[in-house]
Amino acid sequence: MFVLIAGGGRTGTRLASLLVNQNYKVRLIEHRRELLTHLHQELPTEVIYEGNPVDPGVLEAAGAREAHVVAAVTSEDATNLAMCFVVKTMFEVPRTIARVNNPVNAWLFNDTFKVDVALNSADVLAHLIQEEMSLGDMMTLFKIRRGHYSVVEEKVPPGAKAIGIQLKDMALAEHCVIAAIIRDGVMTLPRGDSILQENDEIIAVASPEGAQKLAEMLAHPVYPVRNGNKKE
Numbered sequence: 001m002f003v004l005i006a007g008g009g010r011t012g013t014r015l016a017s018l019l020v021n022q023n024y025k026v027r028l029i030e031h032r033r034e035l036l037t038h039l040h041q042e043l044p045t046e047v048i049y050e051g052n053p054v055d056p057g058v059l060e061a062a063g064a065r066e067a068h069v070v071a072a073v074t075s076e077d078a079t080n081l082a083m084c085f086v087v088k089t090m091f092e093v094p095r096t097i098a099r100v101n102n103p104v105n106a107w108l109f110n111d112t113f114k115v116d117v118a119l120n121s122a123d124v125l126a127h128l129i130q131e132e133m134s135l136g137d138m139m140t141l142f143k144i145r146r147g148h149y150s151v152v153e154e155k156v157p158p159g160a161k162a163i164g165i166q167l168k169d170m171a172l173a174e175h176c177v178i179a180a181i182i183r184d185g186v187m188t189l190p191r192g193d194s195i196l197q198e199n200d201e202i203i204a205v206a207s208p209e210g211a212q213k214l215a216e217m218l219a220h221p222v223y224p225v226r227n228g229n230k231k232e
Helices: 010-021 033-042 056-062 077-091 103-108 121-135 208-217
Strands: 002-006 025-030 048-050 069-072 095-100 117-120 139-144 149-155 176-183 186-188 201-206
Touching: 002 010, 002 077, 010 025, 010 033, 025 033, 025 056, 033 048, 048 056, 056 077, 069 077, 077 095, 077 103, 095 103, 095 121, 103 117, 103 121, 117 121, 149 208, 176 208, 201 208
Parallel strands: 002 025, 002 069, 025 048, 069 095, 095 117
Antiparallel strands: 139 149, 149 201, 176 186, 176 201
16 A cells, blocks of 8 residues: 655654554655654655645655555645645545644535545544543553444453343443453453453443443442542
8 A cells, every 4th residue: 555645744754654664655745854854864765755745746756646545744734635635636546634733624624625534633632531531440452443443441340330240131232242251360252141250351342332331330339539538
């Protein structure tokens, strides 16, 4: 797969480095002299292409006609929008991904400007914080199906609602599948009549709704209290 990246800042450089290490064909376009010097220290020379990423001639020379994906991750929203529009309309690039720097401009990152995927860091951060707050001690191992499902892990604490209840009676099946139960260091495949015990480690595949339901079933019976607010 050939990925064309616009923007040689920290995001673009990190993305290019990760993709190169995974044996993708990568070309990063940057025109700012102060960044080009740093880029040549971080990336192979053949990955770097000097030029303005919204110039059709530069895009042509950088290989836009052969690119499978274009990632516009410059620090300017106008540049990211313009690049997505140009590569889609002039070079028929199959997929465009654009970074949203200013959340106020997020509404512009849609099909009108030929943006397939908009990455709004403010929304991503807010979602992650909300998820961590709502799911308590549950750990998200990784996301699948573009974030629609998560593989999560949690240890069953003392007093959790789920203790002593058969899995089939937890009403989780529609949104959450328990993939494994680890008890005393031994992993077992759960059945409908499996019953959770204190200190079991649970690995599950869940939608956001399923993860929330599972977190409620595995929550501590008493919400943690700050020491400073503890009443004698």
